[in-house]
Amino acid sequence: MTFNGILQILLFSGIIILLTKPMGLYMAKVFQGEKTLLYPILRPLEVASYKLCGVDEAEEMHWVTYAVAMLLFSLTGLLITYVLLRFQGHLPLNPQHFGAKQMTPDLAFNTSVSFTTNTNWQSYTPESTVSYFSNMVSLAIHNWMSAATGMAVAIALVRGLVRKSAKSIGSFWVDTARATIYVLLPICFVYSLVLIWQGVPQNFAPYVQAHTLEGATQSIPQGAVASQESIKMLGTNGGGIFNANSAHPYENPTPLTNFLEMISIFLIPAGLTYTFGRMVGNTRQGWAIFGAMGILFLVGAFVCCHAEQAGNPMVAKLGVMTAAASGQPGGNMEGKETRFGITDSALFATITTDASCGAVNAMHDSFTPIGGLVPLANILSGEVIFGGVGAGLYGMLMFAVIAVFIAGLMVGRTPEYLGKKIEQYEVKMAMLATLILAASILGFTAIATNMHIHPKGYWNAPGDSWNNVNNNGAHGFSEIFYAFASATGNNGSAFAGLNANTPFYNLTIGMAALIGRFLMIIPLLAVAGSMAKKIPVPATSGTFPTDSGTFVLLLVGTVVIVGALTFFPALALGPIVEHFQMMQGKLF
Amino acid sequence: MLKQIKASILVTLLFTLSMGLLFPCVITLLGKALFPFQANGSLITKDGVVIGSKLIAQSFTSAKYFQPRASDAGSGYDPTSSGGTNLGPTSQKLIDGAHPLLPNGKPDTANAFSGIADLATAYRAENGLAADAPLPADAATYSASGLDPDISPMNAHLQAARVAKARGVPVSDVERLVNSHTRGRTFGVLGEPVVNVLELNLALDKMYPAKCLE
Numbered sequence: 001m002t003f004n005g006i007l008q009i010l011l012f013s014g015i016i017i018l019l020t021k022p023m024g025l026y027m028a029k030v031f032q033g034e035k036t037l038l039y040p041i042l043r044p045l046e047v048a049s050y051k052l053c054g055v056d057e058a059e060e061m062h063w064v065t066y067a068v069a070m071l072l073f074s075l076t077g078l079l080i081t082y083v084l085l086r087f088q089g090h091l092p093l094n095p096q097h098f099g100a101k102q103m104t105p106d107l108a109f110n111t112s113v114s115f116t117t118n119t120n121w122q123s124y125t126p127e128s129t130v131s132y133f134s135n136m137v138s139l140a141i142h143n144w145m146s147a148a149t150g151m152a153v154a155i156a157l158v159r160g161l162v163r164k165s166a167k168s169i170g171s172f173w174v175d176t177a178r179a180t181i182y183v184l185l186p187i188c189f190v191y192s193l194v195l196i197w198q199g200v201p202q203n204f205a206p207y208v209q210a211h212t213l214e215g216a217t218q219s220i221p222q223g224a225v226a227s228q229e230s231i232k233m234l235g236t237n238g239g240g241i242f243n244a245n246s247a248h249p250y251e252n253p254t255p256l257t258n259f260l261e262m263i264s265i266f267l268i269p270a271g272l273t274y275t276f277g278r279m280v281g282n283t284r285q286g287w288a289i290f291g292a293m294g295i296l297f298l299v300g301a302f303v304c305c306h307a308e309q310a311g312n313p314m315v316a317k318l319g320v321m322t323a324a325a326s327g328q329p330g331g332n333m334e335g336k337e338t339r340f341g342i343t344d345s346a347l348f349a350t351i352t353t354d355a356s357c358g359a360v361n362a363m364h365d366s367f368t369p370i371g372g373l374v375p376l377a378n379i380l381s382g383e384v385i386f387g388g389v390g391a392g393l394y395g396m397l398m399f400a401v402i403a404v405f406i407a408g409l410m411v412g413r414t415p416e417y418l419g420k421k422i423e424q425y426e427v428k429m430a431m432l433a434t435l436i437l438a439a440s441i442l443g444f445t446a447i448a449t450n451m452h453i454h455p456k457g458y459w460n461a462p463g464d465s466w467n468n469v470n471n472n473g474a475h476g477f478s479e480i481f482y483a484f485a486s487a488t489g490n491n492g493s494a495f496a497g498l499n500a501n502t503p504f505y506n507l508t509i510g511m512a513a514l515i516g517r518f519l520m521i522i523p524l525l526a527v528a529g530s531m532a533k534k535i536p537v538p539a540t541s542g543t544f545p546t547d548s549g550t551f552v553l554l555l556v557g558t559v560v561i562v563g564a565l566t567f568f569p570a571l572a573l574g575p576i577v578e579h580f581q582m583m584q585g586k587l588f
Numbered sequence: 589m590l591k592q593i594k595a596s597i598l599v600t601l602l603f604t605l606s607m608g609l610l611f612p613c614v615i616t617l618l619g620k621a622l623f624p625f626q627a628n629g630s631l632i633t634k635d636g637v638v639i640g641s642k643l644i645a646q647s648f649t650s651a652k653y654f655q656p657r658a659s660d661a662g663s664g665y666d667p668t669s670s671g672g673t674n675l676g677p678t679s680q681k682l683i684d685g686a687h688p689l690l691p692n693g694k695p696d697t698a699n700a701f702s703g704i705a706d707l708a709t710a711y712r713a714e715n716g717l718a719a720d721a722p723l724p725a726d727a728a729t730y731s732a733s734g735l736d737p738d739i740s741p742m743n744a745h746l747q748a749a750r751v752a753k754a755r756g757v758p759v760s761d762v763e764r765l766v767n768s769h770t771r772g773r774t775f776g777v778l779g780e781p782v783v784n785v786l787e788l789n790l791a792l793d794k795m796y797p798a799k800c801l802e
Contacts, residue, residue, distance in 0.1 A: 008778065052602055054594060068592055073596040125669055125671070128669060136612050138608075141607050173595055173599065201627060202612075202619040202620070203628055210638045210639055210640040212639060218646055222629050244734065249644060249733060250644070255779025258779065311725070314683050318728070319708060320727070328740040329724075329725055337731055337733060339779050363732050369676075470674050475676035496674050581678050587683055
């Protein structure tokens with residue numbers, strides 16, 4: 001690793017630490033209905049939206065009602081997007097005349113599911129498939145809605161932990177409105193303008209026909225890029241306006257935009273740990289969660305940067321420099337942009353897969369085996385290393401429940417978390433969520449590596465499902481494994497060589513995304529409901545303190561062990577064996 | 589239940605109108621007013637004709653121009669199909685390329701693919717470098733977007749002699765131009781030093797126009 005590489009990782013971490021408290025405090029006030037600086041300006045918008053939608057601000061919900069509202073909201077958005085995508089040919093802002101021919105039924109299903117679930121997996125090349133309208137309206141609304149949903153669920157779970165013998169855990173509509181109006185909107189407003197200043201386009205002009213200096217023609221797509229880019233990053237959505245995503249110079253033109261995009265991925269998830277601490281009345285509880293996340297992040301960042309800077313020995317043998325020197329970045333520059341070099345690419349890859357963002361500024365498929373193992377392992381951890389907005393916090397709290405349960409088993413005592421007894425029901429629900437995720441990832445991967453399909457047929461034109469990979473050998477397996485990990489973890493990044501735009505992959509990946517989102521949220525809301533009913537027990541000398549360093553290490557251990565034990569065999573077949581093959585100079 | 593259904597439909601519609609339509613329109617108006625050049629795609633015009641975008645790489649093959657990084661976007665530098673090779677580190681195709689033959693024994697150029705070995709050989713040949721000359725990491729690899737507008741400063745300096753010869757100007761003049769177009773790290777920390785290829789080539793044409801017509 002270079003000195004600059006270490007400096008950039010530390011700079012990024014330092015800024016996130018500095019922003020966590022103010023951001024978390026602000027969100028705690030917002031979700032508890034307290035006044036903030038922006039309250040006088042934005043409160044009228046909040047009141048007006050309740051009126052327009054017939055929502056009673058004061059009405060609280062039982063956890064079942066909360067879950068039903070969340071599901072209905074997601075379903076409505078999914079259906080609207082499916083219809084709008086299929087009819088894009090009849091809608092405005094479509095200078096390239098894309099229609100239903102590009103947006104086939106299976107692709108529209110996959111895309112609407114993927115955006116609704118905050119996954120933003122893209123089986124298609126946006127600039128040759130979707131209109132400006134589809135990007136800006138049909139897809140980008142989910143960047144707002146799914147982010148707000150994630151935050152709402154996280155806050156509901158925290159309420160469940162805090163409340164005493166209560167029946168309700170808040171109102172889904174109020175939480176969603178507040179997340180959008182007070183948190184997402186003001187940040188995205190400023191952020192979009194900064195992006196435009198740095199070079200991100202924002203217009204509705206048809207594709208520009210440029211006549212290049214050497215006399216060729218080049219068709220350059222435009223669009224409302226900045227307004228979508230901002231929420232794409234802040235809402236940890238990650239769905240690119242262009243195929244190259246944040247590697248595209250129009251989405252991420254400068255090292256400054258790149259840094260802001262990285263910060264904006266972690267901003268809300270990191271802040272929410274403080275929000276949590278504040279809402280439970282002990283900010284050390286929040287910092288403990290933050291600490292566990294931070295340790296896992298730093299390990300990934302350093303391993304990934306190191307592997308990418310070390311590069312590929314087979315490329316080095318061809319006389320291409322892998323050591324960084326003044327005037328060139330060295331390392332594995334295949335599938336990376338010059339302005340980002342090695343550090344910004346590897347750091348971005350770690351951040352985007354820690355949080356369930358899934359935007360990419362370099363092609364993960366072309367990373368070295370260990371460099372690519374880090375993003376994959378991050379996703380397999382359950383997207384809890386800061387994680388998606390809201391999703392990271394509720395995922396990590398699920399692990400906290402398991403961690404205190406394990407600690408309880410060790411000393412033979414009923415486990416407690418935040419003064420409430422963790423009993424059979426909560427542990428069952430937390431384990432259910434964990435097992436469902438693993439079953440989806442490994443089950444679908446097993447199917448897709450073994451499915452005989454008739455070639456040139458409807459389901460998968462290339463024939464057998466493993467024919468869709470872009471790389472032979474272990475790397476091909478990694479492409480399929482990554483796809484289902486990414487979909488189930490609602491990440492959306494890819495080893496993008498996999499040709500996933502066939503009915504077989506569109507349907508299976510769509511199903512994995514639905515399972516990963518809703519079969520995780522529902523058990524967690526059940527935990528919230530059950531915890532809210534409980535009466536706190538006073539802490540005694542036998543209580544395991546969950547704001548201590550020991551707890552942080554136990555939590556890290558739980559995440560690593562659950563992930564490692566479940567997925568090690570699959571990782572061994574993919575990136576781990578590929579690493580040894582690369583070191584031996586084997587090509588496939 | 590009915591109440592929640594009604595709310596979910598209304599809230600979704602409100603999101604569609606406010607965040608789907610109103611928000612991007614407001615940002616467009618403000619963006620175009622404050623930063624018109626950037627909001628319109630950083631397009632560069634010459635004699636009233638758009639010749640490209642400052643941010644988007646275009647193909648340069650002639651010896652008198654600096655050349656951008658290899659591109660796998662469409663058939664090369666195609667902004668309607670941005671992206672990288674997505675070939676992994678143990679891919680034979682990535683390292684050695686693919687050079688299929690047609691049934692008549694001639695090379696099938698339409699399906700040919702230059703691997704890193706091919707790119708390195710071609711780069712050394714074009715720039716008159718020794719067969720074992722070390723190359724900067726960006727000179728023989730494909731970019732992520734296929735539209736990477738920049739090359740590393742070392743890559744530019746290695747091309748300077750070729751460009752100077754093709755234009756019949758002293759190498760030191762071209763070197764000086766490369767230096768003045770090199771952008772360092774942002775705030776001295778972020779990103780990597782780069783040279784924007786299109787801007788550098790435009791500056792070349794501007795400073796040495798007569799030679800350019802040859």
